[in-house]
Amino acid sequence: MLYTESMHWFFTVFFFIFGSLLGSFSNVVVLRMAINRSVIFPPSACPKCNHQLHAIDLFPIFSWLFLRGKCRYCKAPISVQYPLVESFMAIIICLSFFKTGLGLKFICLSSGMAIWFVVSTIFIRGEVLKHQPFIWAIIYSVALKYFLADENIFNMNFLLIAGLSILVGLIASIKNTKVEFTRWLCLAFLPFLYLPFSLYPYIAAISLLLASFNFSKTNSIKARWVFYVLQLGGILLNIYLTKTVLAFIEYVG
16 A cells, blocks of 8 residues: 555545535534524525525535525525635644544544534524533543543643633623533633643633623623634644644555
């Protein structure tokens, strides 16, 4: 078997396409979770005219561009969220593969970053009024780091980041709903979990500052959007900082 750098680029493009499909499914999960509907049934349809969408309407990124952001049937505008989520998920998956190649590290990195991205998108939309998505995001992420990546994360640092995340959640939930506590706790916890210890002071300072703006109605929306953009930056930074374990060695076997 022969594996070269050119083949690696080929599979990187393949995983970009796969990631865009995963992003399309993520859109379905995010949107239907908000209205408590199954992610499988009924099939995708235009939210305005309820016309069932065909395969040509569902090709990630390109269908939105080809249709110029409008429904093929009723010409109602289609949210730009669809291509943006599909594109960012594609970037996550293909960059994760590019850094690590196929293997357990690729699974851990891409899965963790995909979960982080999806729960961040649920956070910014603010429509899901349940604790479960955010709690499960923390559980899955910790499990990925501990069991699959084989990292001993249960130490004094873990207690520190748990305490700081709880503090962020408490501050953000002042004069807000109880689920706001879980949302902010989760989105504060994940950067601590994945990014280097040297960045902890900056993560803590920014998270606490933005959380303090959340209970002000005039500043809440801006604070949430800044927090969301920082999550996206954290995802890309974590992938960038991941050590490359791939060596292009041609071999026959």
